[in-house]
Structure formats: C-alpha cells, structure tokens
Amino acid sequence: MNRGTALAGAAALVTGLALTGCSPAGGPELEVTGAFMPQPVSDMAAGFLVVKNIGGSTDxxxxxxxxxxxxVTIHETRNQAMRMVTSFEIPxxxxxxxERGGNHIMFMDLKERPKQGETVALKxxxxxxxxxxxxxxxxETTYNPKKQ
Known part of the structure; x- marks a missing residue:
C-alpha cells in the first residue's frame, strides 16, 4: 500500500467517527453528532447538533x-420566544x-452565505x-432530520 492510499484510508476512517472532546479522568467526555446548518437565505444562519456527555461529570x-x-451566539427557545444565553448544561x-424549534446556535452578519453541499467549520x-x-x-433550507 502506498502512502497516499494509507492517508486516504486514515482520513476516511476519521471522518466517519463522532468528534470528541477530552477532559481529565472522571470528567465530562463529549461527542458531537447530527450537526447541520440549513442553507441561509439572509445574513443570518442557524446551526443544530447534539452534544452527548458519556463522562462522569456535567459540563x-x-x-x-x-x-x-x-x-456567533447560543440561544434558547421557550414559549416560542428566543433569547441569547451564556451557556447550556450538558449533564x-x-x-x-x-434542534429546529428549540435551542440553537445563531450566526449573525455572515461574511458569506454557504451553499447546500458545503461545510462550515465551527469550534x-x-x-x-x-x-x-x-x-x-x-x-437545504427546509431540512429537518426530526421529520425525515
């Protein structure tokens, strides 16, 4: 196997795994799944994902x-009203x-409008x-995995 084939195989393996964040033993162990952004139609966009904590403490x-x-801010939705918050607990x-219709990530004053099929990096x-x-x-703009 040549080096290029080995690197391509390693990259494919890595992209198929959930993204995880580490912390000290007994602490939170986080993984992110289901991330998506509907294609924006204005200078604002929303992001959705799930952060699972398989560790032993809250983060x-x-x-x-x-x-x-x-x-980029985080918002909670209660009684159909959205408001910015400083953090979300991950028990x-x-x-x-x-998720759509609930808590979410907000991107304001976009520098560009990403198109369907592209990816957006966030930390x-x-x-x-x-x-x-x-x-x-x-x-796509109307994408909602809960209704698939």
Whole structure:
C-alpha cells in the first residue's frame, strides 16, 4: 500500500467517527453528532447538533466560534420566544440537543452565505472539556432530520 492510499484510508476512517472532546479522568467526555446548518437565505444562519456527555461529570457549552461570522451566539427557545444565553448544561450521561424549534446556535452578519453541499467549520468551547471543532454540512433550507 502506498502512502497516499494509507492517508486516504486514515482520513476516511476519521471522518466517519463522532468528534470528541477530552477532559481529565472522571470528567465530562463529549461527542458531537447530527450537526447541520440549513442553507441561509439572509445574513443570518442557524446551526443544530447534539452534544452527548458519556463522562462522569456535567459540563457546559459556553461559546461557539466560526470564521463564517464574528457574531456567533447560543440561544434558547421557550414559549416560542428566543433569547441569547451564556451557556447550556450538558449533564453527565446526558446530552444537549440543539434542534429546529428549540435551542440553537445563531450566526449573525455572515461574511458569506454557504451553499447546500458545503461545510462550515465551527469550534465549540466548554467549561471543562477541550474545544471540539466540527465541520457542519449545509443542508437545504427546509431540512429537518426530526421529520425525515
């Protein structure tokens, strides 16, 4: 097997795995799945994903950064009203579900509008665990995995 084939195989293996963030033993162990961004139709966009905590202690999502926007915030939705929050809890043995119609990531003043089929890189920052970088696929504007 030549080096190029080995590297391609390794890259394929890595892209098929969930993205994880490590922390000290007994601490939170986080993995990110189901990430997507509907194709934006204005200078704003939303991002959705699930952060699972298979570790032994609670953590918090404290911020999100991306080169797509200098203004990326996290929002909760309650009683059909959206408001910015400073963090979301990720309980030990539980998960944080950022989904359409609920809690989510907001990208304001986009530097460009990504198109369906592209990916957007973002970095999730936590209170305890190391940051996790996620390549988020851009889906059609109406995409909703809960209704598939």
């Amino acid at each position: 918090r999502l404290t911020s999100v950064t991306s080169s797509l926007s200098d203004s 030990a043995g539980g998960e944080l579900d950022l 999730l920052h936590f209170e305890k665990a190391d940051p996790i970088t996620v390549d988020v696929p851009v889906k």
